[in-house]
Amino acid sequence: MIHVRNLDKYFDNFQALKNVNLNIQKGSIYGLVGSNGAGKTTLIKHLTGIYKQDQGEIKILGEAVYENSQLKAKIGYIPDALYFFPQYTIKAMATFYKNIYPTWNQERYEKLKQVFEINENKKIHKLSKGMQKQVAFWLILSMMPEVMILDEPIDGLDPLMRKKIWNLVIEDVAERQTTVLISSHNLKELENICDHVGIMHQGKMIIENNLDNLKSDIHKIQVVYKDGFPTELHKKLNILHQKKTGSVHLFIIKGEQEKVLSTLRQYQPIILDILPLSLEEIFIYELGGIGYEIENIIF
Numbered sequence: 482m483i484h485v486r487n488l489d490k491y492f493d494n495f496q497a498l499k500n501v502n503l504n505i506q507k508g509s510i511y512g513l514v515g516s517n518g519a520g521k522t523t524l525i526k527h528l529t530g531i532y533k534q535d536q537g538e539i540k541i542l543g544e545a546v547y548e549n550s551q552l553k554a555k556i557g558y559i560p561d562a563l564y565f566f567p568q569y570t571i572k573a574m575a576t577f578y579k580n581i582y583p584t585w586n587q588e589r590y591e592k593l594k595q596v597f598e599i600n601e602n603k604k605i606h607k608l609s610k611g612m613q614k615q616v617a618f619w620l621i622l623s624m625m626p627e628v629m630i631l632d633e634p635i636d637g638l639d640p641l642m643r644k645k646i647w648n649l650v651i652e653d654v655a656e657r658q659t660t661v662l663i664s665s666h667n668l669k670e671l672e673n674i675c676d677h678v679g680i681m682h683q684g685k686m687i688i689e690n691n692l693d694n695l696k697s698d699i700h701k702i703q704v705v706y707k708d709g710f711p712t713e714l715h716k717k718l719n720i721l722h723q724k725k726t727g728s729v730h731l732f733i734i735k736g737e738q739e740k741v742l743s744t745l746r747q748y749q750p751i752i753l754d755i756l757p758l759s760l761e762e763i764f765i766y767e768l769g770g771i772g773y774e775i776e777n778i779i780f
């Protein structure tokens with residue numbers, strides 16, 4: 482559905498995107514995460530046809546998106562910095578959308594009034610930041626796009642509204658096989674709704690995978706050995722992080738789970754537990770593994 486191949490983008494001499502690849506299947510909810518300045522918004526602006534790449538290929542529904550207005554009409558986009566026409570009310574903005582997007586669904590717009598509970602005759606620029614985000618979702622959900630691209634979409638929304646909106650997005654994906662890309666620093670929420678994740682850092686896509694596969698390749702393990710941790714294990718395992726509390730060693734180890742466990746078992750541990758690993762932890766340790774200062778990561 483969305484395929485990006487070897488994408489490069491320069492701003493003057495600065496290379497913001499370096500050989501980026503991205504693949505999103507139809508009906509998938511894809512979480513795009515990364516360190517600050519990694520290139521997420523720049524990538525998204527290519528997917529929405531705002532920027533033209535210097536190198537590489539971008540295909541959405543099999544077509545190039547740049548200067549392709551027919552394809553753009555199938556893509557619903559919530560940018561990180563929202564823009565509405567000055568002086569427009571919600572109703573006027575909805576009419577504008579109705580005229581532009583052939584898939585606009587007035588019935589849905591009317592139904593969603595009950596979810597958002599904002600008077601449609603209000604001028605959008607007079608609404609709070611969070612309410613403006615709600616309006617953006619109200620409009621995008623009513624335009625029934627094939628693809629939704631959401632850049633930091635939940636910033637400024639209260640927890641209840643975030644939950645309501647995610648439910649609407651998930652329902653939409655289930656009913657219509659919408660394809661969704663969400664860029665966010667809120668990894669806890671992304672983890673609950675995404676099936677695939679791409680992690681960016683310094684202009685590169687460093688990992689792209691199904692969330693379950695990502696979790697099956699990295700493990701949090703608590704282990705206790707009678708005579709302390711056998712030092713030779715350091716050579717046999719890909720340890721991304723470790724911490725010792727009393728006799729308990731906590732490790733983040735990359736690799737196939739069975740192999741990791743059998744290696745640890747060779748030295749007869751007294752305790753060997755696998756603990757659940759969150760997307761937030763995967764993000765921290767994967768980036769830590771490529772030399773990014775863990776302390777610098779801002780969520």
Ligand SMILES: Nc1ncnc2c1ncn2[C@@H]1O[C@H](COP(=O)(O)OP(=O)(O)OP(=O)(O)O)[C@@H](O)[C@H]1O
Binds near residue numbers: 492524
């Ligand atoms: N129009 C531009 N001109 C010059 N440099 C730019 C421009 N837009 C982005 N950049 C640079 O490209 C890099 C990537 O920026 P981008 O906004 O894509 O990052 P991001 O991953 O979305 O970051 P954040 O999580 O902080 O929002 C940054 O170093 C940024 O300064």
